[in-house]
Every structure is written in C-alpha cells, then in structure tokens.
Amino acid sequence: MARVGIVGFRGYSGSELVRLLARHPHVETVLLDHRSDAPAAPAPLGAKQLAKASATGESVKAGKIGLIFLATPAEVSMELAPVMLAAGARVIDLSGAFRLGDIATYSRWYRETHTAEGLLAEATYGLPELCREGIPGARLIANPGCYPTAANLALQPLIAAGVIDRSAGIVCDAKSGVSGAGRGPRLDTSFCEVTENFSAYAVLDHRHVPEILMVSGIAEAELSFTAQLLPIHRGILETIYFRARSVSKASDLVDIFAKRYKNEPFVRVYADAVPNLHGVDRTNFCDLGVRFDPASGRAVVVSAIDNLVKGAAGQAIQNMNLMLGFPETEALL
Amino acid sequence: MARVGIVGFRGYSGSELVRLLARHPHVETVLLDHRSDAPAAPAPLGAKQLAKASATGESVKAGKIGLIFLATPAEVSMELAPVMLAAGARVIDLSGAFRLGDIATYSRWYRETHTAEGLLAEATYGLPELCREGIPGARLIANPGCYPTAANLALQPLIAAGVIDRSAGIVCDAKSGVSGAGRGPRLDTSFCEVTENFSAYAVLDHRHVPEILMVSGIAEAELSFTAQLLPIHRGILETIYFRARSVSKASDLVDIFAKRYKNEPFVRVYADAVPNLHGVDRTNFCDLGVRFDPASGRAVVVSAIDNLVKGAAGQAIQNMNLMLGFPETEALL
Amino acid sequence: MARVGIVGFRGYSGSELVRLLARHPHVETVLLDHRSDAPAAPAPLGAKQLAKASATGESVKAGKIGLIFLATPAEVSMELAPVMLAAGARVIDLSGAFRLGDIATYSRWYRETHTAEGLLAEATYGLPELCREGIPGARLIANPGCYPTAANLALQPLIAAGVIDRSAGIVCDAKSGVSGAGRGPRLDTSFCEVTENFSAYAVLDHRHVPEILMVSGIAEAELSFTAQLLPIHRGILETIYFRARSVSKASDLVDIFAKRYKNEPFVRVYADAVPNLHGVDRTNFCDLGVRFDPASGRAVVVSAIDNLVKGAAGQAIQNMNLMLGFPETEALL
C-alpha cells in the first residue's frame, strides 16, 4: 500500500484526484491541508474520512508519504515542490510551474517570477503516450497542461510523420469547460457571465502554447492557437486545421494515429467520425477523429479529452502508476 | 400601415419575427397557418391576438398582405414562394431555397431536388451591408444563412482589401446555438444530448459553405469551414484564421472594418477586444474584433451574431425595411 | 425629458435598468459612478455613450437629476439614499434597505445594523398592483424583493378573498435564477458549482419572508418558504400550496385573479395551464396559473416572473412611471 498525499484536495483537479484514487487498490490517500484551501463542505453522519495532515515537510516525513500531488496554483507549487522533495517525497505537480524547460520561456509566457528555478531542469514532462521514458524514475513530474495534452496527442504523430504542410500554418481552435480556470471565484467564471455565452481569450497568446511547440516540435510562427470558454463544467475539444501532404485519403491520417497509439490504452481513434465531449466525460481517454478533402489537401483533426481527467487528475494518476510500478490503467478504466 | 404575413410563426425564427415586429410602428402582422405548424401554446386570459389567416394565395390576396416572410424549411419555401408571388405579395424567404444562384450548386450542397428552380435567378441575396443595391426593388429576397452572415461580414472586406494571403488558406471555425437547427424534435438537439457537450458536424461539408464562397469571392479549396454545436439557445461565434499580408499591425485590420462599416448601423468594430455572444444577444448587431501577430502575420478575426436576429429574423426585417421604404433600423434598435 | 440617474449600473439590475430605459421616450439616463462599481467592459468604436457623473449629492444637483435608482447592495443604499434625498432627488431603492417598516423586523431578518433608520417610516413599498396609492407622491420607494413580488401577487388576493385554510399552513417553494444573487463573484454562484446542480438555501429563514407576511397579511407560523437556486440566468418560479375553502372548482380561484387583475397590464392569468419561465423571460409580467383537486381541497398556484424585470428593474421603472406621471407601461411592453 503506497501512501500518497494531495495538496489542493478541495480544488477541481484535487477533488478529482480524491475521487479517482478511491478506486485504486494499492494506494492510500492523505489529504494535506494548506492555507489556500477553500472551506470544507458539510459531511453526512458517519461518513468515512480520509486521513489528514498538514502540507509540510515534517508531516510528510512523519506520515511516510512517498508521493505528493500538488493540485495547486503555480506559485504554491513553486513553494511546496522543493519542500516535499527535501522531505524525501516524489512530486507530481499539476500546475504550470515546471513544464517549460528554461526560465526564459517561463518568464515570457507566464509573466511571473519563478521561485524554484533550480528544479526546472530536473522536472520530467509527464505525457506518457509521447514521452514515457523518463517517467518511471522521475523525482518531479510536471503534469501536462490540459490544452497541450489534447493538442500534442493529435499533432505530434502527424508532425513526426511529415504529413503536415507547415508552411501553410496550423490552426488549433480550442474550447474548454469552465473548471479549467480553477475553483477560485472570479467574475468571468461566474454562472451568469458564462451561461448562454461563448468567448475567446488569450487569442494567439495563451501560456499553454509553448508546451505544444516543445512537444510537437512546431515553430511559434507556424501555430495559431485560440482558447475559448464553453458554458459547460468539464471537457476540452480542439479542432485542428492544416494542409496535408503525402496523403491521399482520410484513412492515411487515421492510420498514422492507429499505428502510433495501437498499444496505448487511453487514446481512441475513430475511423469515420469525429469525437464529442460526451464520449470522454469523466474518462482518461483522448479521442481522435479526422476529416479530409483529397482535392485540396484540407484536413481537420478533432481531439477531445476531459480536462479534469486526461487533462489533469487522471493523467497525474497515470504518471503515478508508472512511477510506482502499478499497471498504467489502475483506477482509470 | 403595411400588412405583412408570417408563415412558420411558431418556429424559432418565426416567433422571433413576431416578437420584433410587435415593436414596428408601420407594420401590422398577420399569422399565416400552415399544416407544418407545431400546436399552439396556452394563452393567458384576455391576451390580444394577432390577426390570423391561412397560408394560401387566396387569403393573402383577400387580406391585402403585401409581403410574406417564409420562416419555413426549404421544401415548404419552394412550395409557397411561387404561390405568394403569384398572389401579388413580395417574399422574404428565410430558408436556403433561393440563396444559391444556380441549380447545380444547390443540388450539390443541399442534395435535394429544387421544386421552384425558375425563381433561383430572380431571387436577390439579402445581406444589406454587402449587397444593398438590389434589395429595395426585389420581389423575392433570399435571406442569408446564419453562418454566412457572420462569415461574410468578416471576410468580404478583408478579401476585397487584399490583405489575406489566400494561398495559405482561411479557416472559419464556427460555433452555433441549438436554435439554428430549428424547432422540430430530433435526438441530436434534445436537451440531454446537448447539455455539457460540444460537437462538430458537417466538417468541411456544410451547406452554408457556398454562400460564403459566393459573397466573399473565395475558392472552395481556400476555405476550411467547420460547424459546431454549442450548448446554448442562440448565438453564433466564428473564429477566423488567416495569414495577413500588406499589414503591419492589428489596427490596420481594424481600420479596414471601421472604414467599411462606418455608416452601417448593425456592424460594430472593437479596437482592442474580441466580441462574445452576450454582447450580441437578442440584437441585430454583428460584432467584429481582431488579434494579430506582426512577426508572423498570423491573424484572427472573431465575428459574433445572434443567429435568430442578424442571422435570421432581424436581418429579414432589415430587408423588409429597405423594401418598404422604412428606416433601416426600425424595430431593430 | 426627465433626467434620471442609476447607481450600480454595471450590476445585473442596474444594467437591466439601462437596457429598459433606452426605450423610454421621456427619460434621459445618467450613469452615476460609485466606488463599488465593477470595471468597464470594452466598447465598440463610435459607440454612443450615456452621460456620466459621480454618485454624489453635488453631481446630482449640478446635473438636475430628479430621480435616482439605487441598484446597489443594502449598505450602499443606506449610505446614498439620505444623500440623494438631501440633494433634492427622489429615490427608488432596489435593495432591501427600506422595505420593512420597522427597525426590529429589519434587524431580525437582515442581521445587520441599519444606518439610515430615520427613512424607514417614510419609505413607500412599491408594488403597484397591490399598493398603488402612495407611489405617485412618494419621495423614497422601496422597490419590492424578487421573491415577494411573485409570492404576494399570488397570495394577497387569495388571502383577501378568504379562500385559503390558513390553519393548514401555506407552502411557497421558490426557485430563482442566479442573477438574483448579484454580480459579485462568489464560490456558490460560480459556474461549475451551479451548472447541473440544484440547491436549497435559507430554508424557512430567508430575509424576503417578512415582506410576504407584511403584504399578504400572513402570520410567520403559517408560511413555509424555501428559496432554491436554479442553474439559469434569470427567472423566478414559485409553486404555492394550500388547502382551499369555500371553493368548488379551479375556475373559482382563477376568477379571483382574473377579477383582481382585470385592469393590471402586468399580471397575466391562465385559465387552464400553469406558467413557466420562458413565458416571462425579459418581460415585466407576472404569470399566474392554478391547479385544484375539488375532492380534497388541495390547491396549487404557480407564479412566474423575470427576477431582473418584474422582480427588480422593470418594477422600478413601473414605479418611476407612476411617480413622474408617465403611462405605467412606458418602456415595459
């Protein structure tokens, strides 16, 4: 039985971790209190309570907690990751703090000072389907962003196969449910502002862009990325447009995905349909589908995930399974 | 006082016509019953009832109804337009029946037989901001599709100004509220299928594509258009991507719109923001905003309308105002 | 042309006032800035701007603003109402500050100190259909709460007619859209907490209860009132249960409403249906419907309003029309 801790367990990603880990047969969860937590909700009489401790190095050592999930904003992650590592725990960080390899890129896109710069080089980017190798032995995992997860699982195999005419540019029109913005109250994520609305934000300028460039190997000038807010709780759908080359029919593109993800339990490929958000709701799947016009080479790939599962907590547990030697799909199917 | 009739007054576009015309000081509305109407909803005691008649040539003549709105499916419009014209009325058709100039294009995209082919050549495309000229004298107006209205108001001025590098292609990622699908019950527009979902349909293959090509003067191979279903009642937002040329900053693109639409009461241009759907809800506005990266030439234009107003009933009344010599904004501001 | 000012014009009730007054032919609106305002949203190029001033007595005097709407929280209304009255303006307050006739009742239900106690006795409760008399000459109007508006329009005529067996108690199960909670960001009104949810709050203990008791003449022990949050933007529906006496069929109850509201333009009565929220959306109507079981005397009345119109801004304008001698329905039909 592995003891793992969660900081930020009342946030959306954190409570999703709690929900999913409840089904894990080899893991015991400890909730780690932090000053940034929201107040507790009422519990029913006789409810079984998970173990609790405070999010400090001492508690972690005393509680023999071997792995910590930081489901916290980047500034809290930068504060706690060094502490937890020093206390001997391994860390999976769900924030953006450690995803970008160098301080210059971080500073440009996050426009914040990095307070744990020394860990940037050590952190392993935890997208198992595309960079599995370093994960089992990692001490610090940077769990991927939600938008880049959906984008890279679609784009990286196509870039690698050389079937995208990059000179014409790639468009990634991304739409996300509101939980991606976190649980802190804000005017722009309040119910009345979001319901019956749809809005674009961070057009061409989203901080998740460098993760896509880094993993798929695209130049910034080649990618137009727009993030948009859907009036739903959870789910990300990205509609990706490009001109294909060396491809004569839709199934050529489908085959690239089918071969690449043949042994991957969490990527599903549709032969003759495009996915929607209901299909991935509360799952760790990334669903991919393709449309193609042979006459002009216009191609569209649709990529769908649940932002709180494959885009956050589910992928974090997938990484944990790999780090701790459990079956990769444990608690996730 | 002009007497105008509405066929399909219980559908979403039709009831929007009723709602908007109630504020028109120079128009008296007659509801024209048709066999395809949904059953009536209960009315409160003492409610004022609009005049009613049946949707036949005789009623129209007898009632001296000079102009008819057909808020009906294409097949009903093809049946009724010739009848109403023969009865001496002018017609504004909100369906797709008469929008495309020739039978070959219609057959290819609508995959249906056209039963009033003779009227195709006569019909005037009623998008006042871009083709105002023929509207006042028209006998038969083809009221534009909702998606093409938002797309053409964004694209046509840019194409005309030569600032789009068409060789790299244009992407129009379009999202619509559910009312665009009409009021007839269908599984794919039922509440449980749509709520907390988002899905693409008719990818690269939507019947509104030829209207965009026709008005903006783009070749089919240059445009990638995807229609997608938002879990909201009303509103269309289109995110349009292209590589700009002969342009050095965002305001160059804004200026093109600002000049073009200077005297247009229903197109609003944002200098430094992109529009959302709340801003156009229940209005006849089309809102336009721009993002641009000077280094790479990547440009994004966001175009937003209410699909039931500027995308249907509002634009139809705008056309009616022009045809009958009323101020263009009457009942619409 | 009357000059009227709005404090709180960026809140939900305040911006509804702006929207509705834009159609009023005899009123010129001045936006009155206050330190509690949210930041401004971007405006399109060339947008017509309303006049602006600051929410102080000097501005009001200088601007010859004769009537002020306070669309502000109670504590701001208690601060500004005396100031505005002293500056010579009449005041319509949309908060709960001046609705209850005495300080003891206010203190018990609002659990706050009243800082303008001296105005409690002077304030006139502005529910025109039930207490029209004092409104035209009033200096300070307490615009009714949203829940009490729907409840009292249903209950007061029935209590007055003596057809409710009060010994068996009256249940008012009330459901409201989220805009009733105001525009300030809060966890419990954030999108992810509300969507696909439904929750009761302030069960038996809502601060709107004393308004119902006061206007309908019911004792506290006779009324069970529960407020509940609907995952919608706007609308209040109340399902009211009681045992009827001296009544033998549903139409006896309908007739009481029909007679009482015969000349009221904003109350609609259904003979054989119960209303829903779409029917009153963005209108100043209160819709009433009845179900009755003659065998047992069980009766249900459904009352529906738009909480931002008849429950706030619309009713405030109705009061303004009466105070300034305009037709009661001006800008509201």
Next chain:
Amino acid sequence: MARVGIVGFRGYSGSELVRLLARHPHVETVLLDHRSDAPAAPAPLGAKQLAKASATGESVKAGKIGLIFLATPAEVSMELAPVMLAAGARVIDLSGAFRLGDIATYSRWYRETHTAEGLLAEATYGLPELCREGIPGARLIANPGCYPTAANLALQPLIAAGVIDRSAGIVCDAKSGVSGAGRGPRLDTSFCEVTENFSAYAVLDHRHVPEILMVSGIAEAELSFTAQLLPIHRGILETIYFRARSVSKASDLVDIFAKRYKNEPFVRVYADAVPNLHGVDRTNFCDLGVRFDPASGRAVVVSAIDNLVKGAAGQAIQNMNLMLGFPETEALL
C-alpha cells in the same frame, strides 16, 4: 459469473446499466437488441464489444441468460416480461408496468390498458431500504420510480414514527433532470425549450403518486405532489413540507433517519445541512437533510438522488445483487 441481459441498452437508464455493470466483478453483460432501439453511435477502432443477442425467449435460453433488465417503456415491458419469465429468466423491470399492485390503480393513473395483468400480483416492489424482504427470492422485480424513491426514503420513516401531522397535509415539491423523460425526441425535452427554463407538469396528477401512497402509507388527499423539469441532465431533488408533532428540535427528525438507515449503505443523513444534486451525481446515494422551526412545528426535509442511478439503474443493480447473492454494494460504490 452470472450472465445478465439488458433490453433498452441505448436508452438513458439502459446505458447507465451498461456503464455500472462494467465494474461488476461477477457479472457478464449481454446487450439484447429490440426493434425500439435507437441507432448505434460510432465506436472507436479496436473497441471491445459486449456480447449481443436479440431480445427473444430463444436467445435468452440459448445464451443462458439468467436475469434480464428491462430498461424499456411500460408497453414494451408488458410485452417482454412474460416472454423472459417463460424462458426461465428472472426479470428486473425499470418501467412503471408492474409497480402498482392492482389493475384498477394502474388503469386510473397510467390511463393505458395493461397487457400483462397476470403478473401484477407476483411482482415484488424493489426498494431495498424499505421492503427488502421479498427481493432475494423474487422472480419479477418492479424497480421503483425515480420520484417515489426519493419521496419514500424521506417520508416512510417519518410516517412510521408518527411525527407528521397528516391532517395539515404533506407537500412534496419535486424537481427532476430531463433524462427522467427518456431518450425519445420530444418538443418539450428539446434543448431550446428546456435551457434557461423551469416548468411544472402533472401538478397533483403524476403517475408516480400512487407509489408514494402505497409505500409510505399516506392517503391521496394528504399529499400534494408536483413534478417539475430542471434544465439539467440528471438528478432529482424533492423539498418536502409538513407540520411535525411530538418533535421539539431538528435533531429529533435527524435521529429518526439516522437510526432507520444506520446500516443502509446508500442513504446518507446530514445533521446540519440540506443536500444538493452535485452531492449525489452519478452515485447510488439518497441524501437527506432537515430544517425545523420548533415554535410553529414547520418542517422541511430535502431528499436528493441521481434519477438514473438510485432512481433507476443503480437501484436495479442493488436489487440484482440481492437476488443473486452478491454484496449489496457491488459495482455501486
């Protein structure tokens, strides 16, 4: 390994059965095709398919399917239940066909002819917490209605304890998500009719009423029940009002629930809060909370379930677990 079949596996309750049974370690699911099924959705490449057969007695015998879930409309259940029983299978019917003990009650409330009247007497009402006894040995289970499940779990213990003053009447104001209406397309459950709306239906006249009377032992004249449609996918919340007697504080009512459900894994009682729908989403729990005013005896109980789980598929599996000797919570926690 028990082989169980599902008829209606593409409906909302049926697909919930499929989802939940996928986690059951002792059950193998067979999908039984029926002419009333909706068309299949596209499946990803390489998806594992469940076994399929047709919904006939021969298939059931040949496939050695020992238990059948009928997730079908009442008329299909009346047709198939006798066939499946004759083929040697046990049946859990999720429709209303066999819930009411006698034909007169069925005819009055369902207003349909019963075509399998002979099975009415044999059917066992499958609400384990209140009538557990007959379930393990039953051949035909009538799985309870969604509204009655939430109502009876709240009301039966209170009625049994004698703490409700029945002479004053009981009000059950019930609200349901749209999935309760089934998956067949209908105008009144289409997205645009439901979103941003709330409506009452079957006021005082819902066919689920006799199930509440039967199980809780209430007379029809004592209960006012209203069903209402929430703009959400799933969930039922009922707000239940009564005058309490022999009770002096809220905890007296809480204690009745706490004692009664002490050993029940699926009923949760809150000491000082009322439940909401997020708390029971996708669970088999029924959550109960209480508010009480000692001065007047007014009491409110809030009962919340997921209509597709505890109100349908989850409860059906709970019944199956009892019938087949599996732990009651298998696949449900």
